[in-house]
Amino acid sequence: MEVIHERCAGIDISKSDAKVCLRLPGKRAGTYTRKVTTWGATTRRILALRDVPVDARVTLVVMEATGDYWKPFYYLLEDVLNVILVNPRHVKNVPGRKTDVSDCQ
Numbered sequence: 530m531e532v533i534h535e536r537c538a539g540i541d542i543s544k545s546d547a548k549v550c551l552r553l554p555g556k557r558a559g560t561y562t563r564k565v566t567t568w569g570a571t572t573r574r575i576l577a578l579r580d581v582p583v584d585a586r587v588t589l590v591v592m593e594a595t596g597d598y599w600k601p602f603y604y605l606l607e608d609v610l611n612v613i614l615v616n617p618r619h620v621k622n623v624p625g626r627k628t629d630v631s632d633c634q
Contacts, residue, residue: 534589535561538582542594542602546570549578551585570598575605583609593617 541548550565568578582590590612592599599614606612 536585536587537589537591538585538587540590540592540602542570542592542598544570544596544598547575547578547602549581551582551587553585570601572601572605575602579606579609589613591615 535554537552539550539552547568547570548565549568550563552561552563554560555562566581568574588611590606590610592602592612592614593616594602594614595617603612603614
């Protein structure tokens, strides 16, 4: 059985910021809208970011990061959201995903 999350978010984390893509149901059945934003990596900005997927009723957040840059995002988001950390090596091999903005999508 395939699990589908209608309301989800992807986050690509770098040293200084994070690219966030929200995927939400569109106005017509079977369509989706994507909204990409960039957020800073300070505690204040991460806490502000946390409100966006919560307000959008997101059920899953997938994060990709190299190094230890994911830790503040993960620990500040995990208490209110379902967060999964993925290996960047695995995501890199997905066709059509070559830039940070595309990675979050």
